[in-house]
Amino acid sequence: MLLALLLVSALTQDSTVAKPLPTRERIPRTIAIDEVLADQAHLHVGDRVSISPLPNTPGDTVIIGAIVRRGADPSEVARGDLKVRLHLDQLQTLSNYGDRVDRFAIQTKPGTDIRSLIERVNGIAFGFRAYPSSEIAVETSRTFQVVSRFHRAIGIITIVASSVFLLCIMVLKVEERRRDIAALRLMGISRATVVRAIITEAALIAVLGSALGIVLGWLVSVFVNWHYQAVYRTPLAFSIVTPMIVIVAVALSLALGVGAGIAASLRLVRQPPLALFGR
């Protein structure tokens, strides 16, 4: 929050817009900036800049000590924030915040029981609460829960739509062969055999289609990540193809494909063979 108060104005050593060095800081301290800021403001390690809490007010001259890569943080995506890291005491002084912080992040020793530690801290501490990091993550990712729900809804609609499309095309394609089916039936081939043949064909198409779909889906996933990682300048993975997703997708498309084949074939074999010839 406080970071957003800081505005960075670049001061290079040969700048003609020279401001007198404020008296507060004589020895410039170092800061770290994120790669997007470095890119947008054309800053490099070693550059001197001035940071202040308000625009066009005196601030501290600092040296860029490091450029930091963005983390895979979903809440950063799509926001135009530029991040700067300062030494805590410098930020507190600069922003008149006093001897305060927004939060403490605690790393425990391996094997520590987090729950009991939290209980103890909450029992002792006065006026603040400790949370496991995972709970905070859930809270801050509400936006993405909404996006997830939206995706799920789109997914369900797509599945329903695909089922109808598949059934439609299957019925049409099977009907195209009504004369062939009639001829088989007239020859004495049983309904069950005809249905089995069509289902086998449908299953084969479904298997091949699923395989193609998985490859296509994986390629699209790779492209989506490549594209959005570049757009939002983040290492965050936007799309992940997991084994479970593959299994569910294949199972669903097989079920739909075979189901459509069954429905289409049953429709036709129920009719008398001569009717299929149009007599």
Added chain:
Amino acid sequence: MSESPIISLRDVRRDYALGAERVHALQGVSLDVVRGDYVAIVGPSGCGKSTLLNLIGVIDQPTSGTVTIDGKRVDDMSDREATQFRLRNIGFVFQRFYLMPILSALENVALPMAEAGVPKDERVKRATGLLTYVWLGNRQRHRPSEMSGGEQQRVAIARALANQPKLLLADEPTGELDAKTGTEIIALFQRLNNDGTTIVVVTHDEELASAARRKIHMRDGRVVDG
């Protein structure tokens, strides 16, 4: 009966591909049919009689040779010209009737008139008249599926006469009919010819062939007699 030929073929050949083979369906056929004649083309299966009829009916084009119908060369017409020519000059009757199953008898007969731009009232009047002529005046609203084979063929004949064509061509018109029904069709053709219609039929049916004034025998893509 007028003497000027309404159909004139000169050295007509028709070849087409059947798989990898080349079939010579017609091998230099020349013949004339005078106006008002009633001709039966007969011959064994595969002799080229249906191919010949298709060329006369302008639904196919010869590989070489000329075909003249009512003084007009039809063998080199464009698709549009051929279609218009068929619509106004030729009536075709098929072995399998080929009525539109979704239209009534009246609508089937009126179909070519609609294409020729005949106004609706006139269409209905003429179609009714034609159905009466073929003894189906009381079956106008019936669909083909509600009619016997003979009735369907009579509707098909009425349709072929819709635009008062100069020629009536029939390809095995009794092929799908029993003997009794076939006799009805033969009688109808007789009546049409007596009323001045020029008729060419292709047939295996001896009775139908005998009813014609002239028989043309074909074998292996050639006219051998007639």
Added chain:
Amino acid sequence: MRAVLAKASLVRHRARTMLAILGVAIAAAMLLDMVMLATGMRESFRQLLLTRGFQLRLSPKGTLPFDTDATIGDVAGVMSTLRRNSDIREISPVLGGSIHIAVGGRDVSASILGIDPKVQGDYEVLSGNDVTAANAIVVNARLLGELRSKIGDTISVSTGYDPQTRSYSGQRALVVTGTVRFIYGASDQSAAAVRRETLQEMNAQLPTRAGDRASLFMIRVRDSANVEATRHWIESQLPNVSALSIATAIAQVDQRLSYFRQLSLILGAVSLFVGFLLVTTLVTVSVNERAGEIAVLRAIGVSRSHVIEQIVVEGVFISLLGAIIGLALGLATARYLNSILSAFPGLPMAIDFFLFQPRAAWSALGLLIASGIGAGVYPAFRAASLPIAETLRKEAIA
């Protein structure tokens, strides 16, 4: 006659036709939804921003309104500078913050706006009165419920709260004079409003928020044609602020939500393609079955173009009926999807992601019907161009 033939042909295979219509309807519904998604948010946001007629917004430089805790200082100075421009008709300064109220031993927090009731454009009064007095406060229904209060009650409101010591600062007794609906408020947000001077006085004790400050200025320009010119003028006169026109604000939001536009484009294109594929398949199967009939029509003298017309009309029938059903289906699914996305934290209640705009909708459905025409043309042309004699021969054999 052609329309009669086309309709009769479709009725002949009822189940097949219904299935195809259903398929096209689903494609149409998805296409409509994607068009609504692509344009809805932007239009909905634009309508929201224009609700009270303020065309410009000033926020601390480099920020979007209420995006951060930053504020603009010397409000009086800013106002006097702005009043020098005769194009500016009205200025509404707004100070944002948060308040805390102790209710039965627990702390209730809410966001607060300090406004000028004569020119404010942030809320509409639902019941009671606006904040005409210095010690008046108006609240939204959610906050009123949390406080278990009613209009007329006096509540103790603080702008500072130290959770460690559980102490309040910037405290003041305020009378609830009315309930309001915040135009830009989110559904899960408790909010209140007081006069800006009141909020400033309450903030006086807080070092980071003291002084004559505002989070945002909303500006109404006399002539809409001069909005951009006014914007440039403001930025030249006030280097500490960013001036946002509606267009700029929308562009910023567009950029953040570009994902939804891209998604809508892709899914919309896929829907259109699938609709096209369905109609093509249906028409192809239909004409393949009727090759003999079509050859006979040609044989009796029906022209190729008329045969094509009849077949294309079948495709159009399906697309048209599918589009009509799809319209109803699409509106229903849009409502459902909108309800999901409306749960975005902090999203103003008035924002819709899916907005029905007649022109866009008709264009989309028109596109679907046009694709239905296109889908029928090729198979129809092929069927009508088959050699007549050969087709009849094949049909006879079959």
